[in-house]
Amino acid sequence: MSRISGAIHEMQTIEESASRDQWVNRLHPLVKFLVTLFYLVCVVSCGRYDLPRVLGLALYPFVLFELTDLPLGQALCRLRLVLPLVCIVGIFNPLLDRRPGAELLGFTLTLGLLSMLTLMAKGILTVLASYLLVATTPVEGLCAAMRMVHIPRMIVVEFLLIWRYLSLFMNEVQKTTEAYRLRAPGQKGIAMKYWGSLMGSMLLRSIDRAGEVYEAMCLRGFTGDFPSGRFPGAGRRDLVYLAGFGAGILFLRLFPVLVLIGSIVAR
Amino acid sequence: MHMADALVVPAVAGTMYLASSAAAGVSVHKVKLENDPKKIPVMGVMGAFVFAAQMINFTIPGTGSSGHLCGGLLLTAILGPWAGFLAMIGVLLTQCLFFADGGLLALGCNIWNMAFYGCFVGGLLVWKPIMQTGASKQKILLASVLGSILTLQLGAFSVVLETSLSGITELPFGAFVMAMQPIHLAIGLVEGLITAAVLCFLYDARPELLWGLDRSRAAEGRLTAGKTLGILAALTALTAGVLSLFASGLPDGLEWAMEKTAGTSDLVSAGGAYDAAEKIQNSLSFLPDYAFRGSESPAGTTVSGLVGALIVGGLCLVTALVLKSRKKS
Numbered sequence: 001m002s003r004i005s006g007a008i009h010e011m012q013t014i015e016e017s018a019s020r021d022q023w024v025n026r027l028h029p030l031v032k033f034l035v036t037l038f039y040l041v042c043v044v045s046c047g048r049y050d051l052p053r054v055l056g057l058a059l060y061p062f063v064l065f066e067l068t069d070l071p072l073g074q075a076l077c078r079l080r081l082v083l084p085l086v087c088i089v090g091i092f093n094p095l096l097d098r099r100p101g102a103e104l105l106g107f108t109l110t111l112g113l114l115s116m117l118t119l120m121a122k123g124i125l126t127v128l129a130s131y132l133l134v135a136t137t138p139v140e141g142l143c144a145a146m147r148m149v150h151i152p153r154m155i156v157v158e159f160l161l162i163w164r165y166l167s168l169f170m171n172e173v174q175k176t177t178e179a180y181r182l183r184a185p186g187q188k189g190i191a192m193k194y195w196g197s198l199m200g201s202m203l204l205r206s207i208d209r210a211g212e213v214y215e216a217m218c219l220r221g222f223t224g225d226f227p228s229g230r231f232p233g234a235g236r237r238d239l240v241y242l243a244g245f246g247a248g249i250l251f252l253r254l255f256p257v258l259v260l261i262g263s264i265v266a267r
Numbered sequence: 268m269h270m271a272d273a274l275v276v277p278a279v280a281g282t283m284y285l286a287s288s289a290a291a292g293v294s295v296h297k298v299k300l301e302n303d304p305k306k307i308p309v310m311g312v313m314g315a316f317v318f319a320a321q322m323i324n325f326t327i328p329g330t331g332s333s334g335h336l337c338g339g340l341l342l343t344a345i346l347g348p349w350a351g352f353l354a355m356i357g358v359l360l361t362q363c364l365f366f367a368d369g370g371l372l373a374l375g376c377n378i379w380n381m382a383f384y385g386c387f388v389g390g391l392l393v394w395k396p397i398m399q400t401g402a403s404k405q406k407i408l409l410a411s412v413l414g415s416i417l418t419l420q421l422g423a424f425s426v427v428l429e430t431s432l433s434g435i436t437e438l439p440f441g442a443f444v445m446a447m448q449p450i451h452l453a454i455g456l457v458e459g460l461i462t463a464a465v466l467c468f469l470y471d472a473r474p475e476l477l478w479g480l481d482r483s484r485a486a487e488g489r490l491t492a493g494k495t496l497g498i499l500a501a502l503t504a505l506t507a508g509v510l511s512l513f514a515s516g517l518p519d520g521l522e523w524a525m526e527k528t529a530g531t532s533d534l535v536s537a538g539g540a541y542d543a544a545e546k547i548q549n550s551l552s553f554l555p556d557y558a559f560r561g562s563e564s565p566a567g568t569t570v571s572g573l574v575g576a577l578i579v580g581g582l583c584l585v586t587a588l589v590l591k592s593r594k595k596s
Contacts, residue, residue: 004319007322007366040372043273044272044372078366079367082269082271082273082367082368082370085269085270085271085274086271086273088446089274090436115435122273123274126371127370130364130367131367134365142364155353155357158310158356159356161308161314162357162361164315165311165312166315169315169316172319173320177323192464195461196467198323199323199461199464200464200465200472201468202316203468203469206313206315210311213311217308
């Protein structure tokens with residue numbers, strides 16, 4: 001599967017997941033947004049050598065994956081984009097910090113190794129948490145949540161438009177590159193002399209399309225905002241979710257659950 | 268260059284959110300002042316276009332690798348810096364939420380590193396001043412390449428700064444900078460060339476779409492090939508002859524890594540082949556260690572820089588002439 005068709009497939013899968021009729025999908029988007037943000041802050045605020053605490057925080061995404069039946073493998077695939085930079089940053093830690101940090105099954109783990117593993121674990125957990133948010137919340141819900149936290153309307157409307165038109169442009173780009181590839185088999189990318197004309201003509205079509213989009217929006221009564229009335233105030237179920245998961249995440253952040261379990265088992 | 272959440276601590280993420288929000292607030296205000304209701308759909312559609320266009324790989328001649336266009340500069344050249352910045356925020360938000368390219372908490376950092384530098388530094392400090400005296404294809408090329416290199420260098424430096432301030436890596440600041448900046452110099456050059464190709468096409472087809480162009484002075488602003496070469500030669504002379512005097516005496520990335528792992532940055536080698544190679548090198552190198560033989564004078568560094576630049580320039584010229592003659596035959 002090419003990079004573009006992979007991205008189109010990813011978009012379709014996320015939209016399908018977000019539109020499922022499940023209890024998590026029916027929760028108020030702002031509540032899910034706040035819980036995710038709180039979880040991210042809790043994960044990244046853990047100390048650089050605090051691997052047990054970070055691993056304890058893995059309980060939140062794994063419980064939600066279990067409850068929502070979302071494919072964990074697909075979420076882990078998303079790591080391919082952010083993990084390289086995380087690896088570059090963390091890979092030198094074991095080489096540069098060789099002080100002993102902890103004992104595990106008779107082996108000494110250096111502080112450098114601990115900090116590298118902590119960094120990797122943080123990278124994985126934050127990506128999983130963000131995936132859970134977008135895979136259970138339709139894009140209109142995300143926009144409504146953004147408006148509720150006072151992100152300017154202009155940015156929210158523009159974000160929604162980008163999402164709506166993205167699949168259209170992706171399909172167009174895919175068709176264009178596919179046509180080029182068929183005429184120039186064996187080439188890795190677009191040859192230098194066609195850089196300007198290929199992209200430029202697509203750009204001109206996009207600008208003209210933007211004008212048509214605007215006229216169509218005006219005809220449908222666009223006044224600079226999209227209605228987000230599907231999400232009234234938060235209900236009792238939303239508040240229970242906020243309080244329950246919020247308290248659970250806070251508990252996991254304050255107490256290293258894995259260390260506690262380990263000490264109980266050791267006794 | 269998208270930063271993940273794991274690379275920042277809440278204090279750094281929060282500070283960068285504040286800085287990016289301030290820039291976004293000013294941009295929203297400026298776009299509102301323009302009072303152009305058509306702008307928001309155009310921003311959205313252009314944002315989607317840039318996102319999709321960045322999926323296309325362009326072959327870099329002679330390397331076997333590929334690159335993509337510089338979104339921030341392209342959006343600024345069409346929409347202006349304020350609307351371009353907002354469109355870039357939309358692109359980064361989409362990348363972060365739906366494609367996990369960059370984290371939600373690190374979004375403030377990513378907006379600053381890519382959108383802020385791309386639109387404001389690239390747009391207001393590079394694109395606009397160059398285009399103010401009239402536009403031409405050479406000027407578009409110059410502005411695109413300079414803008415892309417500068418914004419990517421600043422972005423890469425900010426990544427290093429934000430990661431180091433977060434205290435999550437043992438990598439020393441200098442070594443991290445040395446690992447990030449050179450690679451982004453090459454990426455910036457390629458992205459600049461691709462962006463220039465697209466903008467030159469637009470300049471030919473519909474120049475009225477480009478931002479910051481003074482069309483009344485288009486003819487007088489035309490940059491000839493001679494002028495372009497003159498500017499490049501002057502910049503080279505300045506860098507090689509003057510800026511080389513301020514070069515850091517600290518070890519480079521490779522030397523630093525060798526010193527850390529082997530305890531020394533000098534490899535000791537012995538044997539007939541090594542001795543013979545050393546003799547040949549000593550007899551050939553007329554400016555050993557970038558200085559006059561047996562002298563500590565700083566003029567040696569300046570001369571080394573200028574001579575090196577002349578030799579490289581000459582080699583490039585000869586290669587270009589050989590390739591051209593082969594093409595003709």
